[in-house]
Amino acid sequence: MAALSDVLIGPFDLASRIDEALTVQALAFGLSDEEIAVRRHIVYRHMLQPGAWALGAQTGTGRLVGFVYGMPNDRRHWWSTIVEPYLRSAGIDHWLDDSFVITELHVHPDFQGRGIGRSLITSITDGVDQPRSILSALDIESPARGLYRSLGYQDLALQVHFPSAPSPYAVMGAPLPLLRGN
Helix, strand or coil: CCCHHHEEEEECCCHHHHHHHHHHHHHHHCCCHHHHHHHHHHHHHHHCCCCCEEEEEEECCCCEEEEEEEEECCCCCHHHHHHHHHHHHCCCHHHHCCEEEEEEEEECHHHCCCCHHHHHHHHHHHCCCCCEEEEEEECCCCHHHHHHHHCCCEEEEEEECCCCCCCCEEEEEEECCCCCCC
């Protein structure tokens, strides 16, 4: 078992290591080969967006065991067009403005529960200029949702349905910097 001290967190070229990252995501999130193929194109497209960047968690041997990436939100992006009506109906669609979106955050199952996800998300949000962060997560009680809540994220919208996603999502938001501690 590797401790957080055995894992290095830092910027990495997600596009050049996409297969490694998608392997981590598939194991952490349970993706099929077909879903991985679709996500490969999405990640390449996202990384071309202004302000998009990624951090990786690597062992001393260079094995990628986690990653996070995100970008400044743009209401014209697909994700925003889906969540905007949910937020607007609650009178809080201003969360889509001047926000940094956590697009993906995944840690290999063998390395979960060691603070790697917490370190990835706080490190990436500490490096942005936006005053708040938003993300979506499966709308179930899970370790991921618990982590986000411990960092100051609050539910903004529940039961958000993305086309082709079999399960509903929750949209969460937090002021930056994120809370520290457990």
